[in-house]
Amino acid sequence: MRLSRYFLPVLKENPAEAQIVSHRYMLRAGMIKQQAAGIYSWLPLGLKVLRRIEAIVNEEQERAGHIPLLMPTLQPADLWRESGRYDDYGQEMLRIKDRQDREMLYGPTNEEMITDIFRSHVSSYKDLPLTLYHIQWKFRDEMRPRFGVMRGREFLMKDGYNFDVDKAAALHAYNRHMVSYLRTYERMGLTAIPMRAASGPIGGDNTHEFLVLAQTGESEVFYDDRVTSLTLGQREIDYDDRTQVADVCKEFTTLYARTDETHDQAVFDQVPEAHRKVGRGIEVGQIFYFGTKYSDAMGAEVTTAEGTKVPVEMGSHGIGVSRLLGAIIEASHDDKGIIWPEGVTPFPVGIVNLKQGDSAADAACEGLYKALAAKGLEALYDDRDERAGAKFATMDLIGLPWRITVGPRGLANGVVELTSRRTGVSEEMSPESAVDRIAQIYAGV
């Protein structure tokens, strides 16, 4: 993308309404625009990151054997009357009437609808296990929408629902979600710690929230700081292997890590003092096992191998896709702007032409742009007729992890400069080597 033709409405001033750094940088970098309280347009740069995050979520869900579908945002109230939640949900639910005076709602979550789909089409244990998920907009009329995309009213969520014949199979689905979520967050450059949580209006006993540590987080968290160094890394996971998957979960949930809702001071006091930490965290996901709560209420039954009919065992599992942009920025920025991890960056690399109009510099930039594209890497090429300082400031603000700087002086010696946004370290090299280095870096992402 050539910056001269792009739509990147960068703000020079700090927007007064933004209280936390991620909200400030998302507005300043021209990623989002607020349209009403907690409701945002996604401008091109923001949309690119959102799509990257969605892509990672999809890849990891499909790797775990979970199947994508797409349910609508609007739902009939009657489905929610079956579970009893139409009355229970309260003011967070946005209720709408259509022209026939039929009661509708903008979905805050999809347990009822997915249970309806299931009961319409599945009736035998032979069709299980089954996990269906979608990535769809939700609406919750939050009391205090704030912090930009962190607590929106309209927000994008991945929500997945498992259907299993018995509790053991459903708990395996729960574990599978935990492991797939760990991998998902790691690919986004995040450390998200599974913490034992309390179940809210969805109900159920077995639940973990995934928290990214950040001073600006809304949850108070208590943890043994050795959990922060656990990583899944590149290890091979066989998602059908119940023991292997359960062992990974055990590894990640044995050290103390809880939110204020489930915190137990007496147990926490057993953690060696040097490792006992209290902090704040951002909830970027949650998994639940809730058994037959919805299948009982809505008559979703399956026939077992023995020929009896049982209500199907279920769980639901969510990732805050749009909130993740904020969480990643909270975890990865400096005073000049965002620092995107390679996994989610809107563009893998920026090209800064120090002297637009200089024929050698222009030609070198064009050459780099095309060579990168040939390797499947879309550069953001700042081809505007601007001062170098302004170009650097924009690149630093929008946070591309790598920048190639091209100027007549370097070119006279056959070199360009490759700079890491994270470390600030620059290296001179030939344009070809710069392209190879970038390609190498992204080959592993």
Ligand code: ATP
């Ligand atoms: P919270 O406690 O933050 O209100 P929740 O527990 O009600 O969230 P879940 O039902 O667990 O939310 O939804 C799954 C995920 O969706 C959450 O872990 C969070 O990352 C995201 N999410 C929930 N509410 C919002 C919101 N208002 N804006 C953006 N993301 C949200």
Ligand code: MG
């Ligand atoms: Mg939650």
